[in-house]
Amino acid sequence: MRALTWQGRENVAVTEVPDPIIKEPTDAIIKVTSTAICGSDLHLYSMLSPFLSEGDVLGHETMGIVQEVGSEVTHISPGDRVVVPFTISCGHCWMCDRGLFSQCETTQNREHDCGASLFGYTSLYGQVPGGQAEYLRVPHADFGPVAVPSEGPDDRWLFLSDVLPTAWQGVVYADVPPGGALAVVGLGPIGQFCVRVARHMGIETVIGVDRVPERLELAARSGALVIDESRIDDVPQAVRELTAGRGADGVIDAVGMEAHGSPVSAAMQKMTGVLPDVMGRAVMQRAGVDRLAALHDAALSARRGGTVSLVGVYGGAADPMNLLKMFDRQLTLRMGQANVRQWTGEILDVLREPGDVLGTETFATHHLSLDEAPGAYEMFQKKQDGCIKVVLHPGT
Ligand code: NAD
Ligand code: ZN
Ligand code: ZN
Numbered sequence: 001m002r003a004l005t006w007q008g009r010e011n012v013a014v015t016e017v018p019d020p021i022i023k024e025p026t027d028a029i030i031k032v033t034s035t036a037i038c039g040s041d042l043h044l045y046s047m048l049s050p051f052l053s054e055g056d057v058l059g060h061e062t063m064g065i066v067q068e069v070g071s072e073v074t075h076i077s078p079g080d081r082v083v084v085p086f087t088i089s090c091g092h093c094w095m096c097d098r099g100l101f102s103q104c105e106t107t108q109n110r111e112h113d114c115g116a117s118l119f120g121y122t123s124l125y126g127q128v129p130g131g132q133a134e135y136l137r138v139p140h141a142d143f144g145p146v147a148v149p150s151e152g153p154d155d156r157w158l159f160l161s162d163v164l165p166t167a168w169q170g171v172v173y174a175d176v177p178p179g180g181a182l183a184v185v186g187l188g189p190i191g192q193f194c195v196r197v198a199r200h201m202g203i204e205t206v207i208g209v210d211r212v213p214e215r216l217e218l219a220a221r222s223g224a225l226v227i228d229e230s231r232i233d234d235v236p237q238a239v240r241e242l243t244a245g246r247g248a249d250g251v252i253d254a255v256g257m258e259a260h261g262s263p264v265s266a267a268m269q270k271m272t273g274v275l276p277d278v279m280g281r282a283v284m285q286r287a288g289v290d291r292l293a294a295l296h297d298a299a300l301s302a303r304r305g306g307t308v309s310l311v312g313v314y315g316g317a318a319d320p321m322n323l324l325k326m327f328d329r330q331l332t333l334r335m336g337q338a339n340v341r342q343w344t345g346e347i348l349d350v351l352r353e354p355g356d357v358l359g360t361e362t363f364a365t366h367h368l369s370l371d372e373a374p375g376a377y378e379m380f381q382k383k384q385d386g387c388i389k390v391v392l393h394p395g396t
Helices: 039-044 154-161 163-174 189-200 213-222 233-242 263-274 277-286 291-303 324-330 341-350 371-382
Strands: 001-009 011-016 030-036 061-069 081-084 135-138 181-185 205-210 227-229 247-253 302-308 330-335 366-371 390-393
Touching: 001 371, 011 371, 030 154, 030 371, 039 371, 061 135, 061 154, 081 154, 154 341, 154 390, 163 189, 163 247, 163 302, 163 330, 163 341, 181 189, 181 291, 189 205, 189 213, 205 213, 205 233, 213 227, 227 233, 233 291, 247 291, 277 291, 291 302, 291 324, 366 371, 371 390
Parallel strands: 181 205, 181 247, 205 227, 247 302, 302 330, 366 390
Antiparallel strands: 001 011, 030 061, 030 135, 030 390, 061 081
């Protein structure tokens, strides 16, 4: 089959790879109809290169039609339309029983002391071939895939794979009390859905921070008050001005390790990129290489006693944080990969409502063929052509 494979730093290509086959009785094979590119793929494309190998199939936001199931897969059958959560969880271990699906003890990567396996991610998370391909092997398909209605375009349901549960968890973890305010730093796909989910949950004051004009506009249309961080020096101060001088009750960092505005770490990141992999891995695992401008802004935009919900992915093992301020301000910090299946039931109920409540059907800015994926990575990374979300269709 054909698949989008990682070839080197900022170099991906569509290549021929072996067709996936059922290996375990709990596997399923899905014919992929839609598969999106995520901000996390941009980290793999660039920063996380030391943890990828040439030929790795990327992609973790996938849906399609079940082709074949193993003997122990009973809740879905060939012909069903399913969305595949990006975290691979067994559904019955100690962690899964507690809803901590991204910490699944069956798929945890103990040799690296890392959590549950993820599709199309790094060697730290199982190096499981991803879904930007014609077909996808789904391990633990006796639990993971979510069957969705046959009506409506793929885009209605596709974001159940990652973006929606991630945003949902981000908003829940931000713990905004009734009448309170939420700030969302970073208005990529994740930040956009944080705004929409927060508004849907009844949070009246939602503040969005970014620098990309069309992303600010889109968040404003969803009901956010927006702050263009490129025009001001002090984001926390601007957030305080909108929240009676205190700061937001909850703040979501939806940016991650490649934030604008951290020149020293940006240089460090460039350096790890040119080192041989083994040295790059060592630097990342021992040093502070993340660009932390957004995270610092998020932490200082929360009111005293508030909560910071960290959704953006960071990868450095020794990043400096302002513990003096964080301790003094009595912050609560929550974070992690999304426990996707914890939220899919509730979200599916919202998606089934008439009227496309969360605007999923009109969210993608680009629908492209798999062959166009390499250019799409570059376009999404550079935020060209108004690109906010790309959905690829391997069948076209
Ligand atoms: P994206 O790259 O499209 O969005 C990031 C946005 O942050 C961009 O719009 C960018 O302009 C903005 N930004 C950069 N620096 C900023 C700064 N200093 N202040 C304010 N805004 C700034 O990516 P996305 O798809 O929306 O993903 C966002 C993050 O969420 C990524 O780190 C991704 O890896 C992570 N993620 C986490 C999970 C999870 O389970 N926790 C799941 C999916 C994605
Ligand atoms: Zn994703
Ligand atoms: Zn489990």
